[in-house]
Every structure is written in structure tokens, then in C-alpha cells.
Amino acid sequence: MTPLRIYTWVLIVALYVPIGLMVALSFNNSKLPYVWGGFTLRWYEALFGWGQAWQALLNSAVIALAVSFTATLLGIFMAYVLRQDKYIAVSQVAVVMPEVSEALAFAAVLWLVKTYAGIDLFGPVGVFLAHLAYTLPMAHVLLAPYVAYVSRSAVEAARILGASELRTMFSVVMPILMPAFVATFLIVFANSFDTYIKTAFTTSPGFVTAPILLWNYAARGRGDPTIYALATFMLIPSLVAAAIYFRAVKRYG
Amino acid sequence: MGLSVELKDVAVKYGDFLALKNINLHVEAGEGLVLLGPSGSGKSTLLRAVAGLTPVASGRVYIGGNDVTYLPPDRRKISMLFQDLALFPHLNVFENVAFGLRLRHLPDEEVRKRVVWALELVRLDPAQFMSRRVHQLSGGQQQRVALARALVVEPEVLLLDEPFSHIDLDIKNRLLGELKILHNKLGFTLIYVTHDRFEAVEIGDKVALMKAGEIVQVGKPVELYKRPKNRFVAEFFGEANIIPASLLGAGRGGYAVVRPEDVVIGNNPTYKFRGQVIDVTFLWHYLKVEIQSNGHIFKAYLDLETPISVGDAVDFGFDAKDVYLVEE
Numbered sequence: 304m305t306p307l308r309i310y311t312w313v314l315i316v317a318l319y320v321p322i323g324l325m326v327a328l329s330f331n332n333s334k335l336p337y338v339w340g341g342f343t344l345r346w347y348e349a350l351f352g353w354g355q356a357w358q359a360l361l362n363s364a365v366i367a368l369a370v371s372f373t374a375t376l377l378g379i380f381m382a383y384v385l386r387q388d389k390y391i392a393v394s395q396v397a398v399v400m401p402e403v404s405e406a407l408a409f410a411a412v413l414w415l416v417k418t419y420a421g422i423d424l425f426g427p428v429g430v431f432l433a434h435l436a437y438t439l440p441m442a443h444v445l446l447a448p449y450v451a452y453v454s455r456s457a458v459e460a461a462r463i464l465g466a467s468e469l470r471t472m473f474s475v476v477m478p479i480l481m482p483a484f485v486a487t488f489l490i491v492f493a494n495s496f497d498t499y500i501k502t503a504f505t506t507s508p509g510f511v512t513a514p515i516l517l518w519n520y521a522a523r524g525r526g527d528p529t530i531y532a533l534a535t536f537m538l539i540p541s542l543v544a545a546a547i548y549f550r551a552v553k554r555y556g
Numbered sequence: 557m558g559l560s561v562e563l564k565d566v567a568v569k570y571g572d573f574l575a576l577k578n579i580n581l582h583v584e585a586g587e588g589l590v591l592l593g594p595s596g597s598g599k600s601t602l603l604r605a606v607a608g609l610t611p612v613a614s615g616r617v618y619i620g621g622n623d624v625t626y627l628p629p630d631r632r633k634i635s636m637l638f639q640d641l642a643l644f645p646h647l648n649v650f651e652n653v654a655f656g657l658r659l660r661h662l663p664d665e666e667v668r669k670r671v672v673w674a675l676e677l678v679r680l681d682p683a684q685f686m687s688r689r690v691h692q693l694s695g696g697q698q699q700r701v702a703l704a705r706a707l708v709v710e711p712e713v714l715l716l717d718e719p720f721s722h723i724d725l726d727i728k729n730r731l732l733g734e735l736k737i738l739h740n741k742l743g744f745t746l747i748y749v750t751h752d753r754f755e756a757v758e759i760g761d762k763v764a765l766m767k768a769g770e771i772v773q774v775g776k777p778v779e780l781y782k783r784p785k786n787r788f789v790a791e792f793f794g795e796a797n798i799i800p801a802s803l804l805g806a807g808r809g810g811y812a813v814v815r816p817e818d819v820v821i822g823n824n825p826t827y828k829f830r831g832q833v834i835d836v837t838f839l840w841h842y843l844k845v846e847i848q849s850n851g852h853i854f855k856a857y858l859d860l861e862t863p864i865s866v867g868d869a870v871d872f873g874f875d876a877k878d879v880y881l882v883e884e
Contacts, residue, residue: 456642459609464656464709465630474655478646 322538329531336528346532356533359516364540366427366512367496370434375488377435378442382450383476391447397440406504409433413505429505430512437501438491445490449483450476485551489544496540513537558586558745559620559633559712561606566615568601575601577769579615583762588739588746590760592753594792598769599749603715606747607636619713635711637719641702643690649675649701650686656709674708677738696727703731707738713745720755732758753793765789786882787811797854801881810883816844818878819856821864825873829854833868847872 329347333340350356385391397405409432417423424432453476461471477484499514506515513533520530561583568576576598583589591599604610606617608629617625624632644652653674657667675682678700690698699719706714716735720728736759739746748759756763757777764774765788773785777793784790787798790813797816801808804827831849842857845864849872856872858864 454640454642456638456640457644459607459629460636460638460642460705461644461655462609463607463629463634463636464705465659466655470659475644479644481646 325531326535326538328528329535331528331531334527346528349527349529350532350536353529353533355511356513356516356529359511359513360533360537362427362510363496363513366430366434367492369431370438370495371488371492373435374438374442374491375446375484377439378446378487379450379477379480379484380472381439381443382446383472385443386447386450394440395444395447398444402437402498402500405437406433406500409436409501410504423507425505426507426510429507430502430510433501433505434495434498437498438494441494442487442491445487446480446483449480453479482551486548489548493541493544497537558743560585560618561713561745561747562618562621563602563606564616564618566602566605566617567613568598568605568610569613575769576605576612579771581764581771581774583745583747585620586743586745588736588748588759588761590756590763591747591749591766592751592756592760592763592793593766594751596768597766599751599766600717601769602766603636603717603747603749606632606713607634607715608632609636633712634715635706635709635713636715637702637706637717639718639721641698641719643698643702643705645690647690648686649680649688649690649693652690652701653704653708655705660709670708671704674704677707678704679734680704695723696731699723699727699731703735703738707742710742711744713747714739716746716748718749718751721750721752728755729758735759756793763793765793781815783880784813784882786884787813790880790882795855797852799852803850803852804879808881810881813880813882814874814878816855817842817857818874819854819858819872820874821856821858821862821870821872823871826876827879828871828873830869830871833864833866833870836864836866 328336330342330344331338331340332343332345381394385394409429413424413429417425457475457479458471461475462468466474497514499518502512502515503518506512511519517530517534561581563579563581566576566579567574579602581589581602591602593599601610605612606619608617608624608627612625615625616623619632619634629636644655647655650671653671654667657670662670671686672682675685680697680700685693685697685701690701693701702719720731723731732755735746739759746759748755750756760777762774763777763780764771765780766772767788773780773789780789780793784793784796790796790798795816797814797819798811799814801810801812804812829847829849831847831854833845834848834853835844835846837844838860839857841860843860843862843864845856845858845862847854847856847870854872864870
């Protein structure tokens, strides 16, 4: 093996070791992370009886599904409309903005709306909007190269044959873009599902998502390994998403 | 069937670049016109202006006598075949061809009937090909599907943008022949863009030769060949010997155009030269011979049996009737 190859594999292993460690701790029959007390499922039993955790997971999943659906749909429109526009960067540059600044800005807007219009959007709506604002540029960046790949002539052929712009979008552009659509949906889902910062700034005490819950326990050091069980459980949607993604990639070549 | 196409003072701009300058062109109903020219000459832009895909900066476009300058493409009674075919990769052959019919809200039975008709027109067995995916077809078969999709809506004008530029010569020639038959049979007006003069004469009743956004000369192929307007036409539309006219007699200006098949060996022609043979190529039905003389290389197409070989010193020339003079 060449040094570069060794380096690459060391890096990959290093990425997965902490995750493996966490999974191991979720089966550790000890409250102390540095003591191995043997194999147990008791933390999972505790997890299944922990109603707050399930509510948080459900909240995260609902928000992530709504966000990924909306962001993918709007992203594809954006990518199509801006495909030859020199101002495309205005949308795409938002991807590299500091997440925490964006979150703070969003919270400020929600405060203004609350103060001046009397509408309190903190909670699910605020979280949804904040996640959407954060993932939409991401969806745009992911989709733009694929939209450019749809040949201009296929669109023109549809127009000549009598399809309206909207019809062309739904009957020609979107089906061709299906693989990119799936990939974007999954990546946005993953991002929305586990973002802490965006949610922390825009939610209300009554609306807790899984990352918020984990943070509340882990950061304050009051969690027992049940939170490892929860975090391990949260790996499942990611693995499913990855499986779907690779299947789609393989199928569409 | 078939509608006339007319362009009056049409100009097209891409930003500051004038892609078409003051184009005037008339295509008769049912006629086959080829837009010929080197790349960047504006021939595709002209086609797109007729289709309504590229807006004109000034001037008017008429189809069947109606001003369509500001009409969208689908209201111009045209169909178009694209260079990359523009087939829809997510649809099968049937749905590709049916696309335009579905938008016209025809009943399913009628759609089916017409798709079968169109596939048979382009010699694709409907039973065998209808449910195939586009990427399962060969290049030639894809061409046929694209042609069927364009013809199924029964266009009055068929526009083709270098549709056969990426396929084998054999298949190209067969498709060109079939296109010609369909053109005669269905009677649509045909405008065909190419940079290949062999394709141009195969398909065109008339040829418009373009350069730098302008039509240099338009006419029947034989007119462009025998009476080229200038050196560019003479060179682009067939092989030509182009020499300063002063070589044929003192005081003459401009250039003389002589086609290689009019160059003869011997002492009889009006204008006589002597030179040395520098190349002889066998080309099935003639010999292509290059002769160096007076600082020029003359091309001559000679009979296969002509006893000639590289290095020979020969007398050659051409008759006055075979010389065509151009100004520039």
C-alpha cells in the first residue's frame, strides 16, 4: 500500500471509531463510560419507556420530512430558473454562511415578527422555516449541475411540441432529474434531522427535537447511557438514507 | 401541405454580438432549403429564429404569409430535429413520439394510431420498438424516433439542425435518402442546416450559403457551383482552382474559377500551362491529380486510364467556356 492509501484508510477509520465507541457504550452495563461492565440492553429498555425521547424523534422526523420535501421542490425550481443567471451565486453563497449567524439572524426576525405583528412563530413553524432557509441553498447547489445537464434541446423540443413551461418542468425536466432529486432529498433530510443550532435559536420550550434533547442531557452531564442508545437509534435513518442513495445511484448510473 | 417561410431584414443579437445581419430569405411552400456554412456562420441561429427559439432583434419572420415574429414555437406549425436529438430519456419510444399528441388532448386510440403511423413512416416496426427505452436503441434508430416525433404532429415546416452529424456515413446516407422520400411524400417545407456540402446537395432544392451572419449566395446547387458569387462560394461549394485572372491575360482583374473536372491534359485548351505532377490519387471513378505550375497547385480530375504519374512534366489547361470570373 502506498502511504497515501494508508493515510486515507487511517482517516476513514478515525471517522468511524467514535461512532463505534458510542454504539459500544450504549450496550455497556455501567454508567461510567470508562468502565466496561459487560453487555446489556437495559439502556434500550429505558429508551423505549422514555416518552420524551420518542416525541423528540417524531418532531425531528416530521420537521426533516417537511423540510426536505419543500427544499427539494423549491431547489429544483430555483436551479431551473437561475440556470443561466449570473446572479446564481447570490443563492448559492448562502451555503457557506456561518450557521450560527444565520440562526441568530433568523431568531431576530422571529422576535421582530413576534413583537410588531404579535405572531409567535417560535416552535415548529420557526424551526421549519429556519431549517428551510438553511437547506434551500444546499438543495440549489446540489441540483444546479444536474439541471444544467438536462439538455437545452430536450426542453426546447418539448416547447416546440406544445408543452407550456410548467408542463415542460413536470413532464420532462423533473423526471430526468429524479436521481438528483432523491439524493438531494436525502442529504437535506440528514441535515435537518440532526441540526442543533438552527433549532436551538428558533424553537420554543414546548417543541423539543432529538438533537436538542441529546444536547440538554449530554452537555449538562446528567445523562446516563440511555442517550447513547438514543443516538445509536438515530443512526438508523441515516443508514437507510445512505442505502437508498447508493441504490439510486447504482440504478440510474 | 407545406407553408412558405420568409425572413425580412432579420437580425439576431447575442449580447453585443450580431449573429445574424439583415437576413432576407424566401423558401417556397414544400421546398427543401439547405442552410450551408462553416461553424459560426449563423446558420443554426437562423433556423432557431424561424423556430421561435431565438428572438430576433429586428426584422420579421413569416410562415405561410402570416407574421409569426412574436409567436411562440408551438404556434408556428413547425417541428424541429435537434443535433443531439433531444429525445426524452425517461420515456419509451411510444411516449416520446406521443408527447406532442398528448398535449393536443387526443383520445388514446387516436394517439396510438398516429404513433404507429409515424413509426412506420420512419421504418421502425411499432410492435418491436414501441416499448423500448431510448438508450436501448442504436444511433440510427434514435434518429428515426426523433424524426417520428417531429413528423407525428404533421408540421407544415420541418427544421433540421445538423441531425445526422454524429452517425456513420452509411446510415447517414440511408437516412438522408429516406428523409428526401418523406419530404416528397408528405409535402412539408424543409429547412436543413449543415456544414457538409455533400449533405447539402443530397437534400436541397436550394442552398443558401452563409458566412459571418450573412447569406452570401442562395440558389440551386448548380447555380452556386457554376456561377459562384465570390471565391468563398467557389471554395466552400465544391473543389475549385482559383487563380488570379491576370494569369489568363494581361490587365484582367479578379479571380478565375475553374473546376477540377474541366482541367484537361494536352495542347488543345484555350488556356495552356505547363507543370509538374506532384500527386496522383485513385478515387474510384476518377484520378485526382495535383500539378504545380506558375507557383500554383492545380487540381485536375482525370480519367482513370490517363497515363500519368508523379514527377511527369505535363501540358494542361482549360477552355474559356469553363472559366468563371469573380471579383473578390
